[in-house]
Amino acid sequence: MAIQIxxxxxxxxxxxxxxxxxxxxxxSFSAGNPSPETFPAKELGLLxxxxxEKEFATALQYGLTEGYGPLRELTKSRMRDKYGIGxxxxxxxxxxxxxxxxxxxxxxxxxxxxxxxxxxxxxVGALLDYRSHRxxxxxxxxxxxxxxxxxxxxxxxxxxxxxxxxxIPTFQNPMGVTMPLERRKxxxxxxxxxxxxxxxxxxxxxxxxxxxxxxxxxxxxxxxHVLFSGSFSKVVAPGLRTGYVCGxxxxxxxxxxxxxxxxVHTNLLSMMLIARFLExxxxxxxxxxxxxxxxxxxxxxxxxxxxxxxxxxxxxxxEGGLFLWGQLPEGFTGTEFSRAAAxxxxxxxxxxxxxxxxxxxxxxxxxxxxxPALEQIDAGTVILGETFARLANSRD
Amino acid sequence: MAIQIxxxxxxxxxxxxxxxxxxxxxxSFSAGNPSPETFPAKELGLLxxxxxEKEFATALQYGLTEGYGPLRELTKSRMRDKYGIGxxxxxxxxxxxxxxxxxxxxxxxxxxxxxxxxxxxxxVGALLDYRSHRxxxxxxxxxxxxxxxxxxxxxxxxxxxxxxxxxIPTFQNPMGVTMPLERRKxxxxxxxxxxxxxxxxxxxxxxxxxxxxxxxxxxxxxxxHVLFSGSFSKVVAPGLRTGYVCGxxxxxxxxxxxxxxxxVHTNLLSMMLIARFLExxxxxxxxxxxxxxxxxxxxxxxxxxxxxxxxxxxxxxxEGGLFLWGQLPEGFTGTEFSRAAAxxxxxxxxxxxxxxxxxxxxxxxxxxxxxPALEQIDAGTVILGETFARLANSRD
Numbered sequence: 171m172a173i174q175i176x177x178x179x180x181x182x183x184x185x186x187x188x189x190x191x192x193x194x195x196x197x198s199f200s201a202g203n204p205s206p207e208t209f210p211a212k213e214l215g216l217l218x219x220x221x222x223e224k225e226f227a228t229a230l231q232y233g234l235t236e237g238y239g240p241l242r243e244l245t246k247s248r249m250r251d252k253y254g255i256g257x258x259x260x261x262x263x264x265x266x267x268x269x270x271x272x273x274x275x276x277x278x279x280x281x282x283x284x285x286x287x288x289x290x291x292x293x294v295g296a297l298l299d300y301r302s303h304r305x306x307x308x309x310x311x312x313x314x315x316x317x318x319x320x321x322x323x324x325x326x327x328x329x330x331x332x333x334x335x336x337x338i339p340t341f342q343n344p345m346g347v348t349m350p351l352e353r354r355k356x357x358x359x360x361x362x363x364x365x366x367x368x369x370x371x372x373x374x375x376x377x378x379x380x381x382x383x384x385x386x387x388x389x390x391x392x393x394x395h396v397l398f399s400g401s402f403s404k405v406v407a408p409g410l411r412t413g414y415v416c417g418x419x420x421x422x423x424x425x426x427x428x429x430x431x432x433x434v435h436t437n438l439l440s441m442m443l444i445a446r447f448l449e450x451x452x453x454x455x456x457x458x459x460x461x462x463x464x465x466x467x468x469x470x471x472x473x474x475x476x477x478x479x480x481x482x483x484x485x486x487x488x489e490g491g492l493f494l495w496g497q498l499p500e501g502f503t504g505t506e507f508s509r510a511a512a513x514x515x516x517x518x519x520x521x522x523x524x525x526x527x528x529x530x531x532x533x534x535x536x537x538x539x540x541x542p543a544l545e546q547i548d549a550g551t552v553i554l555g556e557t558f559a560r561l562a563n564s565r566d
Numbered sequence: 567m568a569i570q571i572x573x574x575x576x577x578x579x580x581x582x583x584x585x586x587x588x589x590x591x592x593x594s595f596s597a598g599n600p601s602p603e604t605f606p607a608k609e610l611g612l613l614x615x616x617x618x619e620k621e622f623a624t625a626l627q628y629g630l631t632e633g634y635g636p637l638r639e640l641t642k643s644r645m646r647d648k649y650g651i652g653x654x655x656x657x658x659x660x661x662x663x664x665x666x667x668x669x670x671x672x673x674x675x676x677x678x679x680x681x682x683x684x685x686x687x688x689x690v691g692a693l694l695d696y697r698s699h700r701x702x703x704x705x706x707x708x709x710x711x712x713x714x715x716x717x718x719x720x721x722x723x724x725x726x727x728x729x730x731x732x733x734i735p736t737f738q739n740p741m742g743v744t745m746p747l748e749r750r751k752x753x754x755x756x757x758x759x760x761x762x763x764x765x766x767x768x769x770x771x772x773x774x775x776x777x778x779x780x781x782x783x784x785x786x787x788x789x790x791h792v793l794f795s796g797s798f799s800k801v802v803a804p805g806l807r808t809g810y811v812c813g814x815x816x817x818x819x820x821x822x823x824x825x826x827x828x829x830v831h832t833n834l835l836s837m838m839l840i841a842r843f844l845e846x847x848x849x850x851x852x853x854x855x856x857x858x859x860x861x862x863x864x865x866x867x868x869x870x871x872x873x874x875x876x877x878x879x880x881x882x883x884x885e886g887g888l889f890l891w892g893q894l895p896e897g898f899t900g901t902e903f904s905r906a907a908a909x910x911x912x913x914x915x916x917x918x919x920x921x922x923x924x925x926x927x928x929x930x931x932x933x934x935x936x937x938p939a940l941e942q943i944d945a946g947t948v949i950l951g952e953t954f955a956r957l958a959n960s961r962d
Contacts, residue, residue: 171761171790173816174729179674182823184631206623214626215618222611227602230610230803235580266662266807266829273828277698278575282678299827302673333570365567394567407626409834411662420569427578431695432669433662437833438805 178282178304197550200517202343202492203541205467208460209407210447217446221439229439235430237264237414238441244448245400245414254389255398261422264414265429266436268373268401271415272296274425274432275334275369275397276303285329287366288336289317291495291524291534293343296336296371308332309526314486316342316349319356326364335361335368339387340375341491344524344536348489354387361395367421373401373413376457378490379465394418402444404492405457410440464492464540470547471539478555480562485537492540495521497533502561504535511557516550574678574700593946596913598739598888599937601863604856605803606843613842617835625835631826633660633810634837640844641796641810650785651794657818660810661825662832664769664797667811668692670821670828671730671765671793672699681725683762684732685713687891687920687930689739692732692767704728705922710882712738712745715752722760731757731764735783736771737887740920740932744885750783757791763817769797769809772853774886775861790814798840800888801853806836860888860936866943867935874951876958881933888936891917893929898957900931907953912946 221229236242246262249255256262265271272295280286282304288297290309300307308329310321316339326332337357339349349357361368370387388398397417402410415425429435447453468488475485475496482499496518498507504521511518521534542550617625632638642658645651652658661667668691676682678700684693686705696703704725706717712735722728733753735745745753757764766783784794793813798806811821825831843849864884871881871892878895892914894903900917907914917930938946 171758171763171814173763173790173814174675175817175820176673176675176677178677179820179824182820184823184826201628203628206627209622209626211618211622211626215615215622218614218618219611222607222614226605226607226611228805230605230607230805231602232597232599232799232804266833269827270829277572279570279572281572281574295827295830298823302824302827362567367567367569394569403628408628409624409626411829411831411833418567418569421571424571424575424578427580427694428575428698430580431665431691431698432828433666433807434691435807437662437807437836439836440833 178302182298182302195512195517196515197542197546197553198517199537199539199542199550200519201538201541204404204408204492205463205540207463210451210456213447213451214443217443217450221442221446225442229442231438233435233438235426235435237436238438238445241441241445244445248448249400249416253386255386256416259394259419260416261419262414262416263422263426264412264436264441266413266433267403267411268371268399268413269295269299270432271399271413272369272371273299274428275415275421276300276305277428278421278424279333279367280305283331285332286334286336287322287325287329287332288526289338289342290526291344291521292336292526293338293371294523297526307526312345312347314347315353316347317353317357319353319360322357323360326360326366332364332366335366336371337368337387338371340372340384341377341488343491344493344519345495346486346488346491346493348384351384354385354390357387358390358395362393368396369399370396371399373404374491376405377461377464379461379468381489388416397421405453405460406444406447410437410444412436412440412444467539467544467547470544471537471551474547474551475554478551480555480558483558492538494537494539496535496537500533501565502533503530504532505530507557507561508535510561511554514553514557516553518554574698578694578698591908591913592911593938593942593949594913595933595935595938595946596915597934597937600800600804600888601859601936603859606847606852609843609847610839613839613846617838617842621838625838627834629831629834631822631831633832634834634841637837637841640841644844645796645812649782651782652812655790655815656812657815658810658812659818659822660808660832660837662809662829663799663807664767664795664809665691665695666828667795667809668765668767669695670824671811671817672696672701673824674817674820675729675763676701679727681728682730682732683718683721683725683728684922685734685738686922687740687917688732688922689734689767690919693922696732703922708741708743710743711749712743713749713753715749715756718753719756722756722762728760728762731762732767733764733783734767736768736780737773737884740889740915741891742882742884742887742889744780747780750781750786753783754786754791758789764792765795766792767795769800770887772801773857773860775857775864777885784812793817801849801856802840802843806833806840808832808836808840863935863940863943866940867933867947870943870947871950874947876951876954879954888934890933890935892931892933896929897961898929899926900928901926903953903957904931906957907950910949910953912949914950
C-alpha cells in the first residue's frame with residue numbers, strides 16, 4: 171500500500187536535535203538534558219519501594235485525566251504561594267511533560283491557518299508541533315532581553331489571525347536570555363489589547379544562577395490571557411515525563427478532553443513519585459543544589475568560550491537555564507560550524523533548527539552546559555575554538 | 567478573555583465513561599480497568615529498586631521518541647514469533663498507551679472530512695479522538711461475530727473518502743465479541759481492494775478464557791494495509807501507560823515525528839520496568855494467571871445475569887477481554903436503564919456512549935467483569951435484575 175500521509179504531516183520531518191542526539195560525538199553540547207547528577211535517584215528509589223508496597227493498586231491502575239489529585243494540589247499551592255500563578259478563574263492539570271501542554275493548547279486554540287507569534291529563534295519542538303497543526307508561524311526578533319516588544323506590536327497590528335503568542339520568557343531556549351519585568355508587562359498589555367492568548371513556556375525558570383528573579387508573565391495576568399506551562403523535567407527528572415499547565419478554566423477543560431484522546435492520563439507512578447517527593451523532601455533545597463552544580467558548569471563554559479574562541483563569535487550570558495547561544499560573524503553559518511565541530515567530535519545544534527523560517531544562513535548555534543562534565547566543557551570549548559579558527563582560515 | 571476554542575474542539579465533551587468514573591456508586595461495572603489483583607506489583611517493585619540503584623541515569627533522563635531500545639526489541643520479537651505480527655516492511659515503536667497509537671495514526675492519516683469506518687458500537691475514546699480530528703465516522707453494524715462484512719463492503723463502495731477502518735476484532739469493546747478468521751480474511755481483502763488502512767486495536771487479545779485463538783488481522787497482512795495497536799495496560803498495568811504500534815515503516819516514521827511534538831517519548835521508567843519484566847519473568851505465565859482470575863469472574867457474571875435478569879434482556883458471551891454487552895428489549899433505552907441502575911448503586915455504561923451516532927435510543931449497555939470482586943458481581947447482578955423488573959413494571 172502506498173501510504174497517503176495527511177496534509178498536516180506530509181512534509182513534517184524529525185526534529186533536527188533529536189536526530190543529532192542519535193549520532194554519537196565524543197562530546198555533546200547539543201542535548202537539552204539536565205545532568206543525571208541532579209536526579210534525586212536515591213529518594214525516588216525509596217519512594218518507589220513504598221509505593222509498590224503500599225499503594226500499588228493506585229499507582230498501576232487507570233487514573234483521572236486531570237492528573238493525580240495530591241500532585242495537582244501540591245503543584246497548585248506551590249505555584250500560587252511561591253510565584254503568584256493561578257487565580258480564581260484558573261485551573262491546573264498535570265500533563266505528560268511540557269511538550270504535551272503546548273500540543274494540547276495548540277489543538278484547543280488553533281484552526282488551520284491561524285497565526286502563532288513566537289520568538290525567533292525558539293524551541294524547535296514547539297515550532298514542529300505548531301507546524302503539524304498547520305498554524306502559520308510568525309517570528310519576532312530577540313535581543314539580549316528577549317522578544318522585541320515594538321516588533322511584536324507591529325506584528326499584532328497586521329496579523330489579524332494571531333491566536334497565540336508563544337514565549338519562553340525566562341532563560342529562553344535556545345538563546346538563554348530573560349525578558350525583564352517591564353517587557354513582560356508590555357507583553358501582557360499587548361495580548362489584552364489584541365485579545366491574543368500568551369503561552370508562557372517556562373521549564374527552566376527555577377534554575378537561576380545569578381541575578382534577582384523576575385515575576386512569571388502569568389503572575390501579571392488579571393484577564394485570563396496567559397496559559398502557563400511548567401515541567402518537572404528540569405527540576406526532578408525528564409524521564410518521568412511530568413509537567414503541568416495552569417490557565418483559564420474554559421481552556422483547561424477542553425485540554426482535558428483532548429488529553430483523554432491522546433493518552434488518557436499521565437503516568438501514575440511518576441505522578442505519585444513526584445507528589446511524594448514534594449511531600450517528604452524539600453524541592454527548593456533540591457533546586458538550590460541543582461543550581462550550584464549548573465552555575466559552576468555555566469561559569470566554566472562562559473570562561474572557556476571567552477578564552478578559546480575568537481572574539482568575533484559572540485555568546486549570550488544566561489542567568490540560568492541550560493543553554494547559551496553563539497553567534498558567528500557574517501559570512502559563516504551555524505550549520506557549517508556545527509558540521510565542522512561534529513567532525514572534530516563536539517556536537518552543538520545549528521541555529522537553523524530553531525529558526526522560524528528554517529533559514530540555512532542562520533549564524534547561530536546553541537550550546538548546552540548542563541549535561542557535559544567540567545572536563546568535557548574544557549576539552550570541547552578548545553575544539554570549538556579550533557573549529558572556528560579553521561573555518562576562518564579557510565575564508566582568508 | 568473570552569477563550570476562542572478551535573473548531574475541532576469547540577463541541578467536544580468529555581468521555582461519558584470517564585465522567586461516570588468520577589461519580590461514586592457502591593458497585594461499579596462501568597470501568598475498563600483490569601483487576602489490581604493481576605498487577606505484578608511485587609515483581610515491579612523489585613525491578614524498580616534495581617533500576618533506581620543501577621540504571622537511574624537512563625531511567626530518569628530523556629530518551630528516544632521511538633521508545634526504549636530493549637523494550638522495542640523484546641516486543642518486536644514477541645509479537646513476530648508468537649503472533650506473526652510485523653514483517654520486513656514494518657516497524658514497531660513504543661507509545662504512551664494504546665490511545666496514543668490511535669491518535670498518532672489519526673494525525674498522520676486523516677484530513678478534515680475524511681471518513682473513518684468503525685464498528686458500531688465502538689471504543690468511545692477512539693470515537694472521541696476521531697471526532698477531534700474532524701473525521702466523519704461511519705458505523706458498521708455488528709453481530710455476535712463482530713463487524714458485518716457485507717455491510718462494510720457496501721460502505722466502502724460509497725464512501726470515497728474512507729481512509730481508515732477502525733476495528734477491535736478480538737473481545738471487542740464494548741460488545742465483547744470476536745471476529746472469526748473468515749471475516750478477518752474478508753476484512754483484509756476489502757481493505758486491499760479499496761486501498762484503505764485497517765487499524766487493528768487489540769488491547770485485550772491475549773486475555774482469552776475459552777475457545778481457540780484467532781490469528782490477528784495484522785498477521786494476515788501482506789500488503790501493508792494493517793496497523794496493529796497493542797498495549798501493556800491489560801496484561802501488565804495501565805498506570806504505566808505503555809503500548810506499542812506495529813505497521814508500515816512509512817506510516818510509523820511519521821507517527822514518530824508526531825509523537826515528538828506530543829510527549830517527546832514514553833515514560834522511561836515504565837518502559838524499563840516492562841522490559842525487565844519481560845526479560846526476568848514469564849509474561850505468558852502471568853497472562854495465564856490473569857485469565858484464570860477473569861474466567862471465574864466472567865463465568866460468575868454470565869451465570870448471575872442469566873439467573874437474575876429477565877430473559878428479554880440478552881447478553882453477549884465473550885470468550886475473553888473485560889466486557890460483555892447487554893441488549894434491552896424494544897421500548898427501553900440503555901440510558902434510562904443505566905440511570906436507574908446507578909440510582910440503586912450499580913454503574914454500567916449506557917450504549918449511547920459507544921454509539922457512533924450517539925443515538926439516545928440505543929438499547930445497549932456495557933458491563934465490565936474484570937474489576938468487581940465476586941461478591942460485588944453477586945450483589946450487582948441482583949440489582950440489575952431488580953432495576954429492569956421495576957422499569958418493565960412501570961411500563962405495564
